[in-house]
Structures are given as structure tokens and as C-alpha cells.
Amino acid sequence: MQQDHIIFDLIKKERTRQESGLELIASENFVSQQVLDAMGTVLTNKYAEGLPGKRYYGGCEVVDEIETLAIDRIRELFGAEWANVQPHSGAQANAAVMLALLKPGDKILGFDLSHGGHLTHGSPVNFSGKLYQPAFYGVDKNTGRIDWDEVGRIAAREKPKLIICGASAYSRDWNYKQLREIADTNQALLMADIAHPAGFIARKILEDPLKYCHVVTTTTHKTLRGPRGGLIMMGKDFENPFGLKTPKGKIRMMSSLLDSGVFPGTQGGPLEHVIAAKAVAFQEALSDDFLKYIRQVQKNARKMAEQFMKKGYKIISDGTDNHLMLIDLRSRDLNGKQAEDALIRADITINKNMVPFDDKSPFVTSGMRLGTAAVTTRGLLEDDMIKIVELIDQVLSNIDREGLILDVKKEVNDWMSQYPLFK
């Protein structure tokens, strides 16, 4: 067969794009060569519906070993009692949990998308807002932080079946302990979606949701630095606190309900090549190198936030506990779209993002979101954050000066050529 030059040339082009630019999208990262290698393997050929030892297809002896290792490693990494590593993505993990634990029409309470939440936490354009009845909490207008007592008042009023915590653009840690008290008071289940801060939580740098939440979901490709994918975990709540029943009326263990939420509930065959890559990434995340890495991600984010504030940029909540920050550009007379468009011309990738109480549409927005997970993988340290903020500020202060933006682009490309990404 002839090689598909069209596609492979495009892949080469994307590789060059990733190597030559400054990657500041908060949800992105760069996987190691062995994670990449595991994904591009013959495991993609194998059907393995079901779970290790309980498959609907023959010939699963090898993938059973791989998936069991992935489960063992993630349990060790997070101190989880139970895990399902099959969700194809973070959104799929959330869909599986909701299908398993809720009935259509049940009320859910999540963090407002326009304040930094995620589509799958009840947005009207997503399954979660169409199948379930959503209610939301947000941040305090003055502090930019979630007021946990206020969440308690909203929960008491709304009486949700499920409370969801976690976000895509919230730079502060979560009070899982108080959220669990709120959930218990209101007879609700509590789910944490740690898609963004998973790498910090794994290494105990941020609060541990597994101690308090009935269920924890995450992606594997953000701060956890694995392949694109999702997973579901439980800390200790194996019991079924509300007597949730199967369609046939039998009371089941939560773990077994959640397994069925993934398959046959929302997915077919698992991606065993991705599960192998997840297992590799989990092993990496257990290493001393990863601990050093994730600490540096946090140091870099703090440095970056501090530098932006020094230059007069408004950071929501005035700082960060994790890898990301949300910047309100209104004081600079810029919107998110203008910032994103100007920065990409300098090979600096960020994303435009709604800020709390935004007066612009999601296509324009008043803010931008940045994160340090990818540039830290690349090898950049605190002093480099000073330079990054300098370059971004030059572009944003001169968005109509094409010559200047081209100079910044050249500087970015020269700089990044000193940090090779791929072998």
C-alpha cells in the first residue's frame, strides 16, 4: 500500500507547530516518548468489551494484563480503592457517572460554565443540561473565589441529587470537606471532576477529593501528562449510600453501577492502546521526576501570575494555587478574541475565555486563560516566566503593529529551538 503522504505531511507540520511555539493553553501538555509509543501500537486492533477477566471477546489475555496494570497503578497513584480506566475522555467519564447515578430529570448542581465550570456540569448545550435539571453556583464578584457557605445555601434551596465540584478555569483549591458536609445535609452525592489539577492531587500538592467525594472523575492528558483520555475513581465509598437500583430494581454496589455506566452504558470497546499509554503515564506520575515537575508547574504559575499583576493585569482571585490563571482584559481595553488572535501571530498559544460576570459572548469573551503545565514539561523555569509575560505584554500592548509581532514570533521560535521536544 502507498504511504498516505497527505496525512503524514500534515502530522509533520503539526509537530513543527508544537515544537516552535510557546504552548500556554492550560489544558494541554506534552507526553513522553514512551507514552506516545504505547499509543501507536497493535493494541488498537483488539476488541475488549467488558472488564479484565470478564470480557465479551476471546484473546484478551494480554490486554487484561495491561488494563489490570493501569488500574493498579492509578489506584496506587491516588490511593483509590477502585478505578475504571476505560472512559475515552473526561466528558465520557462524566456522562458515565451521571448515567450510573441519576435518572433523567434529576437535579444536578455544578459550577457555572461562565465562571470557569465545564460544559458537562449542566450546560444547556450539553447532555448534562439536556437530560438533567441543572442549577449552578459561581464565584463571589469581589474575591473571584467560591463562597462555600453560599454553595450550601444554594444546595439547600435546590435540593440536587448530585453536587459537582471541579472546573476548567478556576485557579484556587477546593473545600471538599465542606462540600461533603453540604452533600450529606442535603442527601446528595458528591462528585469531583479534577480534570485540570489531577497531577497536583496525585502528588498531594492540593487537597485530596478522594477522602470526601463519592466519585472522582478526571482526564488523563492535562496536568497528569498522559494520553488523551478519562477515568473514574472512588476513595472509600463502596457502599451505595442511597440504595441506587439497577433498571431491574436490584440494589448494587456503587463500583458496579459505575462500571456499567461506562460499558454498556455509554461506550463500546475500550481503547486498549490508550489504556496502555495511560498505564505508562501513571507509572511516570509515581516517579520522583514527576514530583519535581509538578512542583515546578506550580512555582512557574505563581511566578507568571505575579509578573502579570506587576504589569497591571487583573487576575481573577488575584493569584493561583494550581497551574492556571484567568486574566480579565477589560482594564486593558482588549477582549479575549483580540488577545488570542494577536498572540497566535507570535506563535504564543493561549485561549480566550469568559471571565465571571462577563458582558461579552463566548465567541469574543473578556478574558484569556493561561497555564504552565506544557511549558514546564518543556523545561522552562521561573525566570523564563518573566520573559514569557514580557513577550505577551509586548504583543498585547501593540496588537496592530505587525512588524513588532513578527519580531516576537522570531524570538519565540529561536528560544524554543533550544528546547527540543521530540526525538
Ligand SMILES: *Cc1c(COP(=O)(O)O)cnc(C)c1O
Ligand atoms: C477538560 C475537562 C473535561 C473534558 O475533558 P475531555 O477529555 O475534553 O472530554 C471535563 N471536565 C473538566 C473540568 C475539564 O476541564
